[in-house]
Structures are given as C-alpha cells and as structure tokens.
Amino acid sequence: MDGIDVAAAEFRMGGDGWLELRPLGCLELAYPGELRAELLAALPPAECSARQLCRLDTMVGRAFGVAALRGLTELCDGRADLVGSLGQTIYHWVQDGRCEGTLQLGQPAWIAEATGLPVVADLRARDVAAGGHGAPLAGLFDQLWLGHRAARTAALNLGGIANISVVGGAVPPLAYDTGPGNALLDAATRLLPERRERDEGGRLAAIGSPHPGLLSILLADPYYELAPPKSTGKEHYTADYLRAALDRVAEPPEGPDLLATLVELTAQTVARECERQEATRVVASGGGVHNATLMAALSRHLAPAELVTSAAEGLPADGKEGYLAALLGLLTFCGQPGNLPATTGAVGPRPLGSITPGRTALRLPEPWPRQPVALRCVQGNAGVQGNTGADGGHITGEPVRTGG
Template structure:
C-alpha cells in the first residue's frame, strides 16, 4: 500500500511530505520511504499560521482562510510529489496544523487541526485521512504523542530501556523497555521557546537557532533556569501533553520579567543558551526517571549541535543516536508516522497503544474524505504488526 503522509508541527516552518510503501509480512510491517521532502510555506501563509498559534483571540475569518489556504497548499504539494515520482498513491494522510490543544486539569478537552482535506482529495482523486487526534481525545486520551505507535514498533526488539525522542516545537519521548508497557508523553518545550528568542534577536519572523550559533554565543543563567524548571507541568504524571497554549511568548516574558527585576536585563544570547539547557534538562530528567539506557532522536532539534551536546552531557553514558541510523531519515519521521497511521486505519487497526495516551481503549485514527472513486478499505489482518522494519 502506497501512502503519502503530511505533517506540519508546532514550529510551523513548512510541510513535511513522505511517500511510504507499507507491506505486512507475518508479524512484521515493512516500510520503505520512497520520497521525503520539506516544502516551505509562503511567507504570508507562515505568518498567518504563527498568528493562530499565539494564545489570543483571532478573527474567525483568519481561521477559515488559513484552513482553505493550507488545504490548497497541501493539495499542490501532494500533486507535485506524485507527478515527480510517478507513484500512484492509495491514501493521503494529512495531519493539518494544530491551532488549539486545550488541557484542563491535565485532561485534554479538545484538539483542533486545520488544513481542509477536501482540497487534496479533489486535486488528486486520492482519499484523505485527517483529524487523526480527535477520536483518541473523545475516548479520554491526550491525543498525543501519536508517535508512540511508530516508536513502539520501531524499537520492538530493544534489549534495554530505550527512548525515542522527538525534538520539534515540543519535545516528546516514547520509552520502550523489555517486559514493561510502553509509555509516551510530551516532556516540555524543544524549540518553541528557543525559536521565540531567535526571532527577537534576528528580527526575522521565522528564524531559529541555526547550528546552535545563538546559544553558543551565550552563557546559561542559573537563576533563570531554576525559575523555568519550576514549571508545574514537568512534575505532572503521564499521560500528559502540552503545546504553545502553555509555552508561548507571554509565558517566556513572565519569566524574563522576574529575572530582570532581580538580576537586571538578561543578554538575549544568554537566554537562548538557558532555554537550550532547559530543553535538554527536562528531557533527561524524564529519561532518568524511566531508567532509559539509550536515546534515538529525531526532529529539527537534532540539527542543533549545541542542543545535542547538552543532551549528551546531561545523559552521561547513555548513547544518543538519530533515527537515520535505523534507516528512517529524522526529517521524514513525523510524515512517515502519518503514513503508518493511515495504513493502520485502512486495515481497521487502532493508531494508539492501550493506556499510552490515557484513552480507555485503542482507537482508529481519523476520518476519511473520499477521493474520485468509492472507498474500498483493506481487510483487517489476522493480527496487528508486532514490529516495524525500515527497508532501505
């Protein structure tokens, strides 16, 4: 089955596209990545997405407009990749852009992704799976992190407790350990707060700390780090999830104002250095609590050598590698995850693991927008896959 996965995350810097060929062989699901790419958003679309990610009231016309524009952008991206590769897709899975993820007293009450899938189905004639989080939320789950099902299958043969770590706007881990149930949750910010400071320093609306240069030019501020680490979210039990509804500009400014009142205005590069260590420390604290002996990382944060060095320093002897070493390009992981969720739903299999998100049961992910022809779903296999093998 050929599935195109589309992912845009909390960094909102572009659309990740992966074309995956999936085939079940016994209890093993073989996955070959036929193509993967990142398609940058046009400036006006990126700016409007970032406006929606700030926790403030916005016009309904902005939500509706971005929903349609992002849908058309995704449709063009899929049409382009199918034309260039000559691949005939069976399904497209579009995550869409999360613009709200509401949490009250640790319980997710709603999650909202936009990027109208009908544009993709109409442009390509291929059915589209979308809204992949809501069913899990309705069953009492967090709707996140969805990566847990891919991580669980990819690390099924791990001999020691191993954490799959994704460093996007938000950091999340999936811990797979022999003889123990898999656990997964968001640990806190990865690039979300770092990106905010990078944009303030450079004046560029979509800047990030390229190659860790901004963090390398600063020094960690212990008092600021301690204040940031006092965030109550870090002490919550799993399952839990978070996003830019918590880790946003006003949140950062509150901490910076407290620091400035006691110590004077901080150097912006020192703030970036401190936020980089915050990301590493909050990830490593959770890895230690779970007895993790190895880490397999993915996401944009793996391209920041200062952040990766901080992770390795905090972890000590535990090795840190990327999913590239397992055959899965780190930049393609989340879009490939969407393809996997599509394969599972198409074959009547849940896209979440029991207990991982907090849902009362595993749920089929998403809803389907038909393509040009009638829907003909796959037959459920005799048993779900037990492991995932990436075919190079």
C-alpha cells in the same frame, strides 16, 4: 510551523505480523510567507475569529494539497494508494491535566482534490474522545519500531514541543510531552533586534552562557512534575510565557545567553525524563536535531545513555513525522487501531481519523486479520533488513504506498 513535511513509504504486511516499511523519500516545503505569518499570529494568547479560522483551514489545506502532489510526483512516480495527514495544530486544549480537545488545520478535501487519492486526516481527535491526550501519537509507531529490544529505548521528537516514547525492556511503553523543544527558542529569536525566525544550527546559543536564575524559574513550571500520560503545546510555551519569566529576573539575559538558557531548559527536561524512565538509548528525530548546540547539550545530560538520530534506525530524522502520518493512515485504511492506550491514556485502542474519498468511489481493502506486532525499516529494492535486533521473518503480500 516551520514548514510541511512530506514522506512517501511502501508498506507490506507479513503473515508473521511484521510490517515492512520501505522509505521512498521525504521533502520539506516552506509555508507561503503570508500563511506562516497568519498561523503564528493566530496562536494563543491571540484571539482567532471564525473568519480567520476558516481562512487558515482552507489555506493550510491548499498548501498541503500542493505538498502532497509534489510528494506523489517526486517521491513515488505518481503512484500511491492513500495519504495520511496529521494537520497543523493550532490549539491543544488541556485543562486540569486532561485533554478536552485538539484542533488541527488543513482541510483534507484540498489534498484529495489535488492528488485524487483518499485522505485519512484529523488523526488525533478520536483518541481524545476516548479519554486520551491525542499526543504524542507516535507511541504505537515507536513500540512497533523499537519496542522489541531488550534495552529500554526512548524515541525523542524535537519539534516545537519535545516528546518521548519509551519502549522496550520489561516495562510497559510510555509516551508523553516532556516540555518545549524548539518553541521557546524560536520565540526568543523573534524577540531579538534582528527578529530572526530561528537560531540556525544553534550558532548564537553556542556563544552564550546559560543564566542560572532564569533557568531555575523556567524549570519550576508545574508541568514537569505531572505524571504521564500528559501533553502540552505552543499555547502554553508562548512569547508571553517567556517574557513573564524574564520579568522575574533582576538582570535578564539577552541574545546568545537567552538562547543558551533555553537550550539548557530543553536538554535538561528531556534528559530528566529519559533518566526517570531508565532509557539507555535515545533515538532523536525532528527539526531540533539540526541544532548542534542542543544536540551537544542533550548528549552531555543524557550520558551515559547513548544519543543517536533516527537515521541510525533506518528513518531520516526529518521524515519521521511524515512516516508516522503514513503509518497511521494505513492502519485506519486497513481496519486497525492507530493509538496505544498505554501511551495516550485512552480507554482503549481506536481506529483514528476520518477518510475523505479521492476522485473515484472509495474502496477499502479487506481489513487485516491481525494487528502488526513489529515494524522493520528496509532500504532499496533488495529488502535489506534494518537494525531490528531480531529476525522478523518473511514479508508477503502486495505493497501499499502511503504518503504522510
């Protein structure tokens, strides 16, 4: 809930099954202050009335519409074919290890009205209905992007919740939430006397020391022992969750020491799962990559595995989720599934989301005759091949511009 990520991309599908993604740029827009405060106030364990839910769905949709219009204007010269929207997760319902439902806000009609473009939204619910977790949905993207490598690679997203997609090598792909990313860190900074929104760059955590007792209590959370596929959310890692752990410590840490402990929690839980899945390279994205203290702790715990950001693979670290939304919207538009059952636990591949028409009659393109087999990121007009580790062949066909 730090803000709205917007990305624009141009896609071409080749006859050889390689899908070319050309990033056109990305933006991050802050939520209006009042809206962000209302979103945070609606998170569990707080109650949320039907009136609040309607207001938030509308206000987030309006904010998304403003953001999408800026992306359309500033990133792709006012020309695009469709918009993909992951929405703002407000609740992710997991019970007894099974995802029963998930709710993302941001009414897509506001995006369609603002841009005039068709919108593919509500992307998680279909996977959940098919028995999956609906999260993380990056499994197919990461498999196409990095899965052709011989080395086992973990694509790591450091959002409020941290998740990994482990692809490549001879083992089937996996994707799941490892635990908190920034969620508890942000909750802790709001508990400080200064009531900050976040620890910018991890500067406070850098001068603190992890508290062994609190860290041990936090690491004992049963979630970490569940087998994948699995998912969790901010409804689990709340300020009350943190207070309950602090109440069990005789001399609870404060300020920098508390933040250093939570950095260590994220780093250890991520590294443990990457090691468990025998990943030798970790490609990180999301807001957490800007926390230098967290990235240093991750690098230390992941060694000898290599830690890089997604920019090393042709995607800006801040734009990865936006490009994911763009790809998922494109796949649905072109009649292809967007989930990877091996990573979400769904019973089979499914087209994701619902389509809201733009200002004109909805005209879907001819469905692609085959699924993409791999994704190549290219830069600029020259079509420079990204670091794919393989010759993907020639890309043909008309480009499709998609925003996420």
